[in-house]
Amino acid sequence: MRPSRRPTTGWLTASPRVGALWPLAALVLASGCVTTYQPLTSLQRPVVLNPERHNFEDVELNLRCIPSDDDAISGGESETLCTSLKQLFVNQGAKVTAVVEGDEPLAENEDLEDRPSRQRSRAKATAEPPRHGLMIDLTARRLHYDNWPIYWVLSVASATLLPAITEATFAQDIVIRDAKGVLLGSDSLQARFVRYFGLGAWALHSVLNLFRSSDEQISNAAAKRDFSKDFYGQLSQLVFNAHMKERALNDFAPLPGQAPASNPANVPAAPAGPVGGPAARPTPPSPPSNTILPGLGVPAPAPMPPPPPPSTPNTPGAPP
Amino acid sequence: MSRTCVAIEACVALALVCGCVTDPSPGVWRTNAESRNLECRRMTQERGHELYPAAVPEVRPRELAGRVGEVLVCEGRMVALTDRMPRDEAMLMSLRQSVAEIVERATKSRSSKATWYVDAFYPDPRVSQKVAVAARVELTERGHRVSDRVPMLAAGDIAVLNEFQPKDMYRFACQRYQREELLTPDELFLGLMVFDARESQLHAGLCENGNWRWLQ
Numbered sequence: 004m005r006p007s008r009r010p011t012t013g014w015l016t017a018s019p020r021v022g023a024l025w026p027l028a029a030l031v032l033a034s035g036c037v038t039t040y041q042p043l044t045s046l047q048r049p050v051v052l053n054p055e056r057h058n059f060e061d062v063e064l065n066l067r068c069i070p071s072d073d074d075a076i077s078g079g080e081s082e083t084l085c086t087s088l089k090q091l092f093v094n095q096g097a098k099v100t101a102v103v104e105g106d107e108p109l110a111e112n113e114d115l116e117d118r119p120s121r122q123r124s125r126a127k128a129t130a131e132p133p134r135h136g137l138m139i140d141l142t143a144r145r146l147h148y149d150n151w152p153i154y155w156v157l158s159v160a161s162a163t164l165l166p167a168i169t170e171a172t173f174a175q176d177i178v179i180r181d182a183k184g185v186l187l188g189s190d191s192l193q194a195r196f197v198r199y200f201g202l203g204a205w206a207l208h209s210v211l212n213l214f215r216s217s218d219e220q221i222s223n224a225a226a227k228r229d230f231s232k233d234f235y236g237q238l239s240q241l242v243f244n245a246h247m248k249e250r251a252l253n254d255f256a257p258l259p260g261q262a263p264a265s266n267p268a269n270v271p272a273a274p275a276g277p278v279g280g281p282a283a284r285p286t287p288p289s290p291p292s293n294t295i296l297p298g299l300g301v302p303a304p305a306p307m308p309p310p311p312p313p314s315t316p317n318t319p320g321a322p323p
Numbered sequence: 324m325s326r327t328c329v330a331i332e333a334c335v336a337l338a339l340v341c342g343c344v345t346d347p348s349p350g351v352w353r354t355n356a357e358s359r360n361l362e363c364r365r366m367t368q369e370r371g372h373e374l375y376p377a378a379v380p381e382v383r384p385r386e387l388a389g390r391v392g393e394v395l396v397c398e399g400r401m402v403a404l405t406d407r408m409p410r411d412e413a414m415l416m417s418l419r420q421s422v423a424e425i426v427e428r429a430t431k432s433r434s435s436k437a438t439w440y441v442d443a444f445y446p447d448p449r450v451s452q453k454v455a456v457a458a459r460v461e462l463t464e465r466g467h468r469v470s471d472r473v474p475m476l477a478a479g480d481i482a483v484l485n486e487f488q489p490k491d492m493y494r495f496a497c498q499r500y501q502r503e504e505l506l507t508p509d510e511l512f513l514g515l516m517v518f519d520a521r522e523s524q525l526h527a528g529l530c531e532n533g534n535w536r537w538l539q
Contacts, residue, residue: 041348043363048416049409052521146365147393172365172395195363195395197348207351219355240413244524251518251526251537255490293359 036198036206040226042233043172043193050236052243059097062246063136066092066101071143084141091235092242098136135189137245140178147172163201170197177238179245185252187245192237194230212227325385347397359404368392411450413523418457422515425527426461428538429513435466437511442473443525444516454515454525462513474505474512489518493528494535501533508532 052058066088068081085101092099149170158167172195179188199205208221215221349358371379372393379394404412439462443454462469476484480499484492493514500506512530527538 039348039350041358041363043365047359047362047404048523049404050411051410051523053430058521069382113440194366195344195348197350211351219349221349240523243519244522247522248518248524248539251490254537255488299360 035202036197036200037166037208037221037229038198038223038226039221040230041195041197042230043195045190045231046192046194046233046237048237048240050233050240053234054091054095054239057096058239058243059092059246061097061098062096063098064092064100064242065136065138066099066102067104067138067140069140069142071145081143084143088141088238091239095239100136117123117231120318135182137242137249138180138182139242140176140180142176143261144174144176145171147195161203164203166199166201166204168197168199172194172196175234177241179242181249182284187248190237190241194233194236196226250267347395353470356405360400362400363395365393365395368394371396383401408447410520411447412482414525415452415453418454418526421525422454422457422461425513425525425538426458426465427514429511429527429529430462430465430467433467433511435468437468437509439467439469440473440506440510440512441469442485442512442514444514446517448486458513458515470510474500476500476503476505489516497530497535498533500530506530 066085066214068085068088070081081103085103089099089101147170151168154167157165172193174194175192177188177190177192178186180186212220212222347353347358347361347363349355364523366374368379368382369392372381373394379396382392402412406412407415439459441455441458441462443451443458445451445454459469459471476496476499480496482494487495493516497512500512506512513527514530515525515527517524518526525539529536529538
C-alpha cells in the first residue's frame with residue numbers, strides 16, 4: 004500500500020489549513036490604503052493672501068472650536084484643531100485666544116499639550132465675551148458617509164486585489180463676528196474623501212505616481228497636504244476678509260487695542276477714473292507638515308521663519 | 324481557482340474600474356486639476372431629480388420612507404480655475420451673492436423713486452465692468468431705477484483725490500458730487516471697490532446728499 008502523498012504544487016495548497024489562511028495573510032500584509040481628496044464648494048475658491056506673511060499684525064482673534072454632535076470631530080480633535088489654527092494665525096502676526104467649547108480658554112503662550120490631561124478642566128467657559136477682536140466659531144459636520152459591504156466582500160475574496168471603498172464628505176462651518184456680535188462672514192468648507200483599501204489600489208497608484216508630477220500625486224500624504232493647504236488658506240482668507248470688513252464698517256478707525264492701521268498693500272482707485280493693472284499673483288503657501296485628515300483634527304503648523312522683505316506691489320492707480 | 328471564478332472576478336474588476344470613471348474625485352482616470360475644475364454639490368436625490376431629471380433617477384416611493392438618498396452633482400466649469408488671476412476668480416465666483424448682499428443693505432428702507440448710479444473700482448477693467456453690471460442688474464430686478472451713466476468729476480478733482488487714503492477718497496468725492504450738483508437729493512451713488520490686494524471680497528459705500536456711508 005503506497006503511502007498517501009501530499010501534492011507538491013506549492014506550500015499554499017500543501018494543506019487545507021494553510022490554504023485557508025492565505026487570504027487572511029494577504030489582508031494583513033496588504034493593509035495599504037489610498038485616499039483621494041476632492042475639494043467642494045468654497046475649498047475650490049482660489050486663495051489670494053499668502054499665509055506665510057504677517058497678514059494680521061496687531062489683530063486679536065478669538066477662536067472657538069465646537070465639537071460636533073455627529074462624531075465628525077470629537078473633543079480631542081477639536082483641541083488639536085484649535086491648537087493648529089492658533090499656531091496658523093500666530094504665525095501671521097495675530098494675537099490669538101483659542102478655546103474648545105467646554106474648556107477654559109488657553110492663555111496667549113499656552114499650548115494644549117502643556118496641560119496635563121488629568122488636570123485638564125472640562126468646566127464650561129465662563130469668561131466674558133472679548134471686548135475687541137474677532138470671534139471665530141468653527142463647527143465640523145459629517146455630511147455624508149458610505150461604506151459598501153459588497154466591496155469588502157469582493158476585496159476579501161480577491162485578497163485585496165479589488166479595493167474596498169469608503170467615502171465621506173465633511174463640512175467645517177465658520178462664523179466670524181466682531182466683539183459686538185455683528186456677523187462679518189460665514190462659510191462652509193466642504194471636502195470629500197474617498198479611501199481605497201487594498202493591495203491592488205495601493206500598488207496601482209504607487210506605480211502611476213512614478214509618472215505623475217508632484218501636484219498630481221495620489222496618496223495619503225498628498226491628500227493630507229492638499230487638504231491642509233486649501234483649509235488653512237481658505238480660513239486665513241475668510242478671517243482677513245472679515246477683518247477688512249470690520250475696518251470698513253468702523254470707518255477705518257483704529258480698532259481698540261490696535262496701533263493705527265497701515266495698508267501695506269493698498270489698492271487705491273480714483274472715483275470716475277481709470278485704474279491700473281492687476282496686482283501681482285501671490286505665491287502659493289507651502290503646506291504645513293504632519294497634516295491629518297478631518298475627523299482627526301489638523302495638526303499645528305510649524306513655526307514660520309521671519310517673512311521676507313515685502314516687494315513693492317503693483318498697485319492700481321499708481322503713476323505709470 | 325476555476326476559470327469561472329477568474330472570469331467573474333475580472334468582470335467585477337472591470338466594472339469597478341469603469342464605475343470609477345464616473346467618480347469626480349481624482350483617481351486613475353481623472354487628474355487633480357480636472358477634478359478641481361468640477362463644481363460639485365451634494366443634494367438630496369429628490370432635488371437632484373428636479374434639477375437633472377435625465378441624469379438622476381426618480382426616488383421610488385418605497386425609498387421615500389426613512390432613508391433619504393443623496394447625490395453628488397458635478398458640472399464642468401466654463402472657465403478653468405487657472406485661466407484668470409486668483410483674486411479675479413475668487414471675486415467672480417461669489418459675485419452674485421456678494422452683490423445681492425450689498426444691494427440688500429443699500430436699498431433697505433429706500434424709496435424706489437430714487438435714481439441709482441453705480442460704479443466699480445477694481446484693478447482689472449473687465450472685472451470692474453462685470454461687478455458694475457451685476458450691481459445694476461440686481462438693483463433693476465428689485466424694482467429700482469438705475470442709470471447707466473456715472474457722475475464724472477473734473478480731472479483736477481481726481482488728481483487731488485488721488486492724494487488721499489482710499490478710506491477718505493470716496494468721502495471727499497461724495498462731497499464734491501453734491502457741491503458740483505452732480506447728484507441731486509433724489510439720486511444715490513453706489514460704489515463698489517477693493518482696498519487691499521490680499522482680500523477677495525468687495526467693499527461698498529453709498530453716497531447720499533453728500534454723505535458717504537460704508538455698507539461693508
